[in-house]
Each structure stands twice: as C-alpha cells, then as structure tokens.
Amino acid sequence: MAHTLTVDVVVFNYTPKALADIWVQDHYVGGFVQEYGPGGTGGGIYCCIEVKPGPTHVRWEYDRSPSDTRPxxxxxxxxxxxxxxxxxxxxxxxxxxxxxxxxxxTLSRDIPDEKKEGVH
Known part of the structure; x- marks a missing residue:
C-alpha cells in the first residue's frame, strides 16, 4: 500500500478568476477561492485529508455569473x-x-507561502 499523508490543504489561486468546488484526489478542499489580487493570492485552508504522493488529479470550476449560459x-x-x-x-x-x-x-510543516511558478 502506498504511503499516505494526513494534511491540511492550502489552496493558492494565482488566476484572475475565482475558483469554485475544488477537489484533490477526490477529496473536496474548498467551495470558493477568490481570484488573484494585487499584493497576494486568493486562498483558503481545508482541514485533514489523506493524500498519496505522486501523480494527482485536481479538479475545479471557475466561478461564473448565474446568467452565463455558456456550456x-x-x-x-x-x-x-x-x-x-x-x-x-x-x-x-x-x-x-x-x-x-x-x-x-508543496509540502510544509507550517502554513506554506506563495510559490512562484516552477520554483521549488
């Protein structure tokens, strides 16, 4: 059996749009994360899920107006x-x-900081 970690998930949204209903390895980790803003990111913390290291599916939807009829x-x-x-x-x-x-x-012992794309 693969090693699992029990972690609190911190979502960082660097996009210009709000995110809704975010899932990591089929675990729900947030319902609404604000868009990226000047001087920071949208973000949120979700407690206590088990994850396995390795390739991982992440799903989300971009928030939209209820009147938006696009598919x-x-x-x-x-x-x-x-x-x-x-x-x-x-x-x-x-x-x-x-x-x-x-x-x-990223994995961390304390609440993680923002991360520039591609930087470890």
Missing amino acids: DELFKRDVIGVIPKPHGAYKYLGVHIYPDDHVEF
Missing part, C-alpha cells in the same frame, strides 16, 4: 500535478493553481 465544460478543469514524496513529517499541502490551468504542490 459548463468551458469552466471545468481536471489537471494532474505531482505531490512530492515526503522527507519527514508535514502538516500542510500547498495546492498552487496557475493562470495556464496547471497545478504545483
């Missing part, structure tokens, strides 16, 4: 990122969602 598929995303293999005990999983719809993960 739902235009707003849904299902992408794969890689949760790093832990080297020690970690409490937080940072889920970093970037404007080009890709995801990067």
Whole structure:
C-alpha cells in the first residue's frame, strides 16, 4: 500500500478568476477561492485529508455569473500535478493553481507561502 499523508490543504489561486468546488484526489478542499489580487493570492485552508504522493488529479470550476449560459465544460478543469514524496513529517499541502490551468504542490510543516511558478 502506498504511503499516505494526513494534511491540511492550502489552496493558492494565482488566476484572475475565482475558483469554485475544488477537489484533490477526490477529496473536496474548498467551495470558493477568490481570484488573484494585487499584493497576494486568493486562498483558503481545508482541514485533514489523506493524500498519496505522486501523480494527482485536481479538479475545479471557475466561478461564473448565474446568467452565463455558456456550456459548463468551458469552466471545468481536471489537471494532474505531482505531490512530492515526503522527507519527514508535514502538516500542510500547498495546492498552487496557475493562470495556464496547471497545478504545483508543496509540502510544509507550517502554513506554506506563495510559490512562484516552477520554483521549488
């Protein structure tokens, strides 16, 4: 059986749109995360899920007005990122969602900081 981690999930939204209904490895981790703003990111913390390191599906929908009649598929995303293999005990999983719809993960002992795309 693959090693699992019990973590609090911290979602960082670096996109210019709010996110709704975010899922990591089929665990619901948030219902609404504000869009990126000057001087910071939209974000939120969700407590206590079990995740496995390795390739991981992340799903979300971009928020939209109720009067927007475009097809739902235009707003849904299902992408794969890689949760790093832990080297020690970690409490937080940072889920970093970037404007080009890709995801990067960080593991940390304290609430994670923002992360520039591609920087470890």
